[in-house]
Amino acid sequence: MSLRDFLAWAAGEGQLTTIHRPVNPELEMARVAHALEGRPLLFTDPQRPGWQVAAGVCARREFFAWALGTDLPGIVPRLVEALNNPVAPPLMADAPCQQVVERAPNLGALPILKHLPGDGGPYVTAAVAVIRDPDLGRNVSFHRLMQIGPRAFSARIVEGRGTDTALRKALAAGRGLEIAICLGAPIHVLLAAAMSPAMGVDELAIAQALAPTPLARAVSVDLEVPAECEAILEGRITGQLAGEGPFIDLTETWDVVRQQPVIEIDCITHRRSPIYHALLPGGLEHRLLMGLPREPTIFRAVSEVADCRNVSITPGGMSWLHAVVQIAKNSPDDGRLAIEAAFQGHRSLKHVVVVDDDVDPFDPAAVEWAIATRFQADRDLLVYEDQPSSSLDPSAKLVPGQKARSAKMGLDATIPWLDSRGRRLSQLERDGFHKVRYEPIDLSQYIDGSVDA
Ligand SMILES: Cc1cc2nc3c(=O)[nH]c(=O)nc-3n(C[C@H](O)[C@H](O)[C@H](O)COP(=O)(O)O)c2cc1C
Numbered sequence: 503m504s505l506r507d508f509l510a511w512a513a514g515e516g517q518l519t520t521i522h523r524p525v526n527p528e529l530e531m532a533r534v535a536h537a538l539e540g541r542p543l544l545f546t547d548p549q550r551p552g553w554q555v556a557a558g559v560c561a562r563r564e565f566f567a568w569a570l571g572t573d574l575p576g577i578v579p580r581l582v583e584a585l586n587n588p589v590a591p592p593l594m595a596d597a598p599c600q601q602v603v604e605r606a607p608n609l610g611a612l613p614i615l616k617h618l619p620g621d622g623g624p625y626v627t628a629a630v631a632v633i634r635d636p637d638l639g640r641n642v643s644f645h646r647l648m649q650i651g652p653r654a655f656s657a658r659i660v661e662g663r664g665t666d667t668a669l670r671k672a673l674a675a676g677r678g679l680e681i682a683i684c685l686g687a688p689i690h691v692l693l694a695a696a697m698s699p700a701m702g703v704d705e706l707a708i709a710q711a712l713a714p715t716p717l718a719r720a721v722s723v724d725l726e727v728p729a730e731c732e733a734i735l736e737g738r739i740t741g742q743l744a745g746e747g748p749f750i751d752l753t754e755t756w757d758v759v760r761q762q763p764v765i766e767i768d769c770i771t772h773r774r775s776p777i778y779h780a781l782l783p784g785g786l787e788h789r790l791l792m793g794l795p796r797e798p799t800i801f802r803a804v805s806e807v808a809d810c811r812n813v814s815i816t817p818g819g820m821s822w823l824h825a826v827v828q829i830a831k832n833s834p835d836d837g838r839l840a841i842e843a844a845f846q847g848h849r850s851l852k853h854v855v856v857v858d859d860d861v862d863p864f865d866p867a868a869v870e871w872a873i874a875t876r877f878q879a880d881r882d883l884l885v886y887e888d889q890p891s892s893s894l895d896p897s898a899k900l901v902p903g904q905k906a907r908s909a910k911m912g913l914d915a916t917i918p919w920l921d922s923r924g925r926r927l928s929q930l931e932r933d934g935f936h937k938v939r940y941e942p943i944d945l946s947q948y949i950d951g952s953v954d955a
Contacts, residue, residue, distance in 0.1 A: 503569045503713065504598075504730040505686045505777055509556055511568065512542045520544045527624070527780075531555065532617040535782055548613035548778070555613050555778045560689060561786040566794065569689035570712060574864070578813055580712065581798035582805075585699060588707030597718030597729035599684075600771040605722075607735070607770040608652050613778050622747045622759065624649045627788075628781040630684040630695040631657075632706075632725050633739075635668035640726075642695045642705035644791075646783070647683070647765065648746050655765045656746040657739065664701065669739050669763060678738035680723040681765060685772075686732025686779045691715060697795040722769040732779070733772035740764050752792060752820055752894050754784035786817075793821030796848040800825055803847030807839040808832070814863040815848075823852040823895060826863035834919035834926070841884050841912030850892035855913045860936060872915040876935055881922075882914040 503511070512518040519538060524547040525531045535543060535557040542565070545555040559565065567573055570580050614624040626647040634640050641664030647655035659666050665679075672679040684691070694709035706728065709715040717726040722736045746762035781787045793815035804810040809830040816824045825848065827840050837856045844854045855869055858876075862868045877883075891898050891908035898908035917935040919927055 503690070504688050505556060505559065505732055505779060508559060508565070508569060508689060509542065509544055509777070512565075518542050518544060520546060522546050524549050525555075527555070527613040528616045529619065531557075531613075531780065532615050532782060535780060536785065539782065539786055544777075545613075550611055550613040552611075553613050553776055553778055555615075555780050556686070557780045557782065558787065559779060560692060560781070560790055563790065563794070566689060566693065566790070575812060577794070578797045578801050581693070581697075581795065582801050584694070584708050584711035585697065585798050585802065587711055588699075588703060589710045590704075591706050591710035591715045591717050591728075593726065594716040594718060594729050597716070597727075598773050599727065599729055599731040599734050600718055600721060601774045602772050603721055604770045604772075605768075607767050609649055609655075609735075609767065610652055612733075613780075614649055615780050617783060618750065620748055620756065622648050622745065622749060625749060625783070626655070626683070626685070627783055628685065628687070628692070628779040629735075630687045630691060630731075631665060632682045632684065632727055633665050633668050633679055634725060635664065636671055638664070638668070638702040640704045640706060641665060641668060642691075642709075644695055645683075646749065648749070650744055650764070653737075653767045654744075655767070656744040656762045657765050658746050658749075658760070659739075659763055663698070665739075667701075672739075673741045678740045678766075680725055681737055681739050682720045682723055682725045682727045683735040683737075683765075683767075684727055684731040684733075685735065686777050687728055688713070688715070688730055691728050691731075692791060693795055696791045697799075721771055732776040733770060735767045736769040736771070737765055737767040740766055750783045752784055752788060752822060753896065755896070789817060789821035793817075796822075796825075796851075800827065800844050800847035800851070803843040804829065804840045807843045808836040810840070811859045812863050813844075816866065818866070819853065820894065822850060823892060825851055825854045826869050827854060827856045828859055828861065828863040829856060829916065830859045831916050831919070837882070837914030837916040838884060838912075841914060844912070845886075845889075845910060849890065850894070851910070852891060852895060852908060853911050853913075855915050858916045861915075869915070871937075873913060876917050877913055877915040878918075881918070884912040884914070886910040886912075 543557040548555045616624045690712040694705045716729045718729040742764040743761040747759035751757040797813040812828040814826045861872045893906040898906040
């Protein structure tokens with residue numbers, strides 16, 4: 503589903519808020535988008551002729567479910583399926599993203615938001631970058647881009663990941679790295695780009711496994727791009743460095759200024775009347791796009807050791823540090839095994855709670871109920887000291903240039919199968935941990951009119 507198809511769908515569902523008055527991308531637009539967080543927005547006049555701006559496109563799990571043609575519990579299985587079975591995407595001619603070709607581009611004509619007065623500049627925040635590694639093939643990932651000139655960005659390129667390793671190889675061979683930056687990508691492409699499959703696995707083949715993702719050959723670089731994007735910025739990552747930041751990160755706290763690679767843009771292609779996707783840093787879209795693609799990797803790891811039913815990366819943990827894993831328990835050790843596997847499935851995970859399949863992993867009160875009624879800290883708590891962890895956790899040990907380290911904790915909040923002396927509890931004893939349910943009843947026989955639940 504392309505971005506504009508999603509917006510049309512959201513409008514049809516009565517979910518889209520359209521703002522017709524002129525809104526300035528410098529500071530004003532971010533304030534409006536922040537105040538209306540959680541709903542899809544369309545700014546029809548971003549004071550950049552020809553463009554519109556969409557926000558809030560990925561702000562709720564339901565939107566991912568709609569875009570993938572599934573329901574909420576169906577999201578993780580769909581992602582696992584796609585991760586396990588990537589499909590090479592087809593090429594198409596006459597791509598929508600190339601309806602207009604500008605060979606003398608000016609980034610100032612785009613509605614690139616400056617979010618806060620302290621930002622280093624206007625920032626592209628929903629940029630999906632396509633590059634090619636000479637050994638590993640195509641890599642697709644997000645990179646925030648600070649505009650530093652009419653044709654230049656400084657890009658945050660995290661060390662050791664796909665773009666960084668390919669760039670190092672290109673620079674060692676004495677050249678820059680060709681890049682195609684996709685703006686207004688379809689939601690399933692955003693999801694695939696946010697995944698970190700094994701090096702060499704093509705994220706666009708994961709996208710194709712999620713939903714049709716026809717590709718187009720870029721105009722000025724030797725790369726292919728998702729044809730249904732709104733716009734593509736084509737150019738090169740150079741060996742030159744420039745300051746990137748300040749900017750707020752997932753934690754909604756200031757990230758430091760770093761010397762980062764400069765990207766030069768040589769050509770812009772776009773649809774007629776393109777829509778720019780603005781993603782609020784630290785907002786719901788940012789958090790969901792970070793966390794949701796880790797749910798299938800945890801699911802996959804836990805499935806190796808137990809019967810995993812679902813995984814939820816919870817919003818309270820910045821959609822990054824905390825997860826709830828739901829299992830159907832088949833042996834006394836399954837909870838502990840699931841904890842260990844979850845940490846393998848998402849290396850930045852800090853705390854995990856494992857629950858049985860009668861507990862909704864997406865309902866914080868239900869998870870807390872399981873901890874309250876099934877968990878004993880001296881028996882069911884696993885603590886791991888001094889582990890490699892997430893640099894996004896301000897309480898971790900953070901030494902510049904080194905991997906962050908922190909303690910990690912797993913809570914096995916599943917029904918215990920053994921008592922304190924190691925005796926296996928009978929099925930009847932274990933059933934005693936289930937919530938007692940009332941039989942449903944037809945209230946219309948007792949009360950006239952509708953009843954609020
Ligand atoms: C909204 C969003 C913004 C991101 N911004 C950056 C960024 O600025 N720089 C970066 O290196 N990674 C960023 N990431 C993470 C990369 O997309 C992620 O690390 C990617 O999956 C790396 O994959 P790779 O190892 O295949 O290159 C961001 C992710 C999301 C969801």
